[in-house]
Amino acid sequence: MLKGVRDSMLTLSPCYYIGALETSATYAIGDLSKPLSWGIPVEKICRERLSKTNPQICDLKYEKQIDVNAVDLNKLKVKDLKKILSDWGESVDFIEKSEFIKRINEVKDIYVKPTADTNKKDL
Template sequence: PQSSQGLCALLASHKQGCLCVTFLGRFYQSLKDNDVEFTPSSIEKELLKSCKEAKGKENRLCYYIGATSDAATKIINEVSKPMSHHIPVEKICEKLKKKDSQICELKYDKQIDLSTADLRKLRVKELRRILDDWGEVCKGCAEKSDFIRRIHELMPKYAPRAAEARTDL
């Protein structure tokens, strides 16, 4: 028989695993680190705070569980209640997936190793994502070379180790 932890747990074991497990795992750890009281209401309050700062796909997860101001559904209690009883995040995500199958379809994008990547071989979409991850935009960039130049300019600021490792900067 298939493991009861199912798809999310299976995906979590891979590097690009289920974003839900990783995000909630990090959130749970932050609650413990900050000595937050494990009650549904205080967990909910902290989750709303975390979701305010979440970007990209993590923000999408927050939207699906109803932890963003523009969310249509409110299933945030499906996180806060079990978490207050220290239920493993894999189980919480599994339950969320039953409520909304889109939740476990969220995966982190493959990380690009900037110290070795040949930027010329990346697609413009991937180059744009690097800048997005840094919270930067490339105003007036039309050509691939414009994006590459902008990444080279900003790499020492956002990825100093990668910048040091590169010989082409």
């Protein structure tokens, strides 16, 4: 079992739902890993196989990761801009969207590694 992690956190993890933990109620690793190794799409595995035995696995949702270098910050919602700053540990006590964008651009170099395209030099 993972040391230093509370039991309440483990019951929310995907490892708990597929049976990878000692405290898991079911054992569905084979039901999930074999079809994935065969190249069957995740949606089809959930819809046809796992929804009958363990529908909780298919209900897990994860937040999308935002690539700050690849996205136009002006097109993001304030909620997403606020999430970026809070993930970085920066203050999010702004009111206007432009303030969020300005702050992200100010601290972006600290938290985001530059992409390979920005490091290329003309020969």
